[in-house]
Amino acid sequence: MFSRTSGNITAAVILILLTGVQAQHSVTLSSQSLCALTGSSVKISCKYTTADSSRVRETEWYQLQSSDGEERVLSKDPQFSARVSVRTEQNDCDLTVRDVRLRDSGVYNFRFRPSSSDWISASSGVNLTVTELQVKVDHKTAGQRKVKVICSSTCSLGANPHYDWYRNEVYKAYTDDTFIVLDSTRSSDEGSYSCQVEDSSGKRHRSPSVCVLGKECWGVTYTPERVCALKGSSVDLSCSYNPGGHTVTKSVWFIKEQAGAEPVDVREDEDYQGRVQYRQSFQNDCSMRITHLRESDAQTYRFRFYTDGGEYTGQPGVTLSVTDLKVSVSDTDSGGKKLNCSSTCTLPNNLTYIWYKNGQPVIHCKSAFCSVAVVSGTVSYSCAVEGHVSLISPPLCSAELWKLHAVWGAVGVVPVLALFLLTAILCIKRKRRAERDTDIQTPDPADHTYAALNPATMTSDYDTLQVSLAVHPHREKRRAPEMKNERSFVIKQFYECHNKPDTVLQ
Structure with a gap:
């Protein structure tokens, strides 16, 4: 009895809850x-x-x-x-x-x-x-006798669509497939093509025309036409070409073009020896890779292909800019500092940046900008791009660090100059004293006084004198190379910090 009543109450509660959810x-x-x-x-x-x-x-x-x-x-x-x-x-x-x-x-x-x-x-x-309909040439058949042309769309066009094809805006064919096959050796197949399809509502959609076959269809496409890359890194210049159905016999990338002369393949230029690779992921791919970039590589590069029916040079080419990194700073509204890892040209926006404070990574900064709190003391910041950590920017230093390097540089020079002057004065005095003693008397080699000053028979007292006047300067001379190396390090740091001698972080 109790069980049945309890079950009815539970069912009612569940019904009420479900009704509440539905409402x-x-x-x-x-x-x-x-x-x-x-x-x-x-x-x-x-x-x-x-x-x-x-x-x-x-x-x-x-x-x-x-x-x-x-x-x-x-x-x-x-x-x-x-x-x-x-x-x-x-x-x-x-x-x-x-x-x-x-x-x-x-x-x-x-x-x-x-x-x-x-x-x-x-x-x-x-x-x-x-999306829109597009006519594309199957890159696997580009340059072949039989060229496959596809009516492409990212959308599903419904069940069993059919396609109408137009050549030079004149109706040419009807297919149930998304493609047609053209013969590159037949002049009747040369020209521009578009395709048309009917959607489920009965409306017709037509693609833009694309030049597929014939010399007038030749072309080279650079993507993009301007490229920015880090000095010391590698860069790919992306390129594709359309030989208009002809067979390509030769292709080159070049920098300079002279009237009446064939352009020089960039791979044969002594400045690019061993640093250039032609890449061909598919048949009409003409991409090129340059490694270990130098500032002199900042040029405009063009691609030319030769066929059994002539040659073609793609214009305007790819303009390559080569840059290094530099850290600049600005104030924020909160009173902190905003650091910017900048370059002379615009690098790709998908890069990950690495920031360093006094040579140690700053974990929370991953973009070209890094916000830091106001701090005091000797601090320097530098930046790099992930994958190219060896291409680090020069450090941007605080005023305290810059001044400290300047003081260290002066302190390293003053003792050496003082030591040099002291040694010169002692040498001059000794020379004059020796000349004066010669004028007064000519000592007998057997004389005990001379023997006391004879280096061959030095006494311990004379040794003590030599130690006080000569050994210490020699000790300083032994230290000089160490001081010189230290000064070289300090001077190097001094010039690195000299990029921004005013206050960066206070």
């Missing part, structure tokens, strides 16, 4: 990601529920993550307001975006504000990717 505010989206072709329409299905039939004061769709990182309310944004519509029947919140563009890619979410609480939204939005 909570919530937003439900039909999917987590969508992909659409440019120019098409996109629909995101949406439902929302309120607890206890609470009155909804406000609803809105917004782009949580846009191309510029800002949050946008669609109904208030002029780029969307004329192209969006929201279904508002009962608890529906379906969103439709028409004529989507590449910049519409981003994360979308819906939210509502009940009378009894703040905004309610889905835990995660819908990631919309907008």
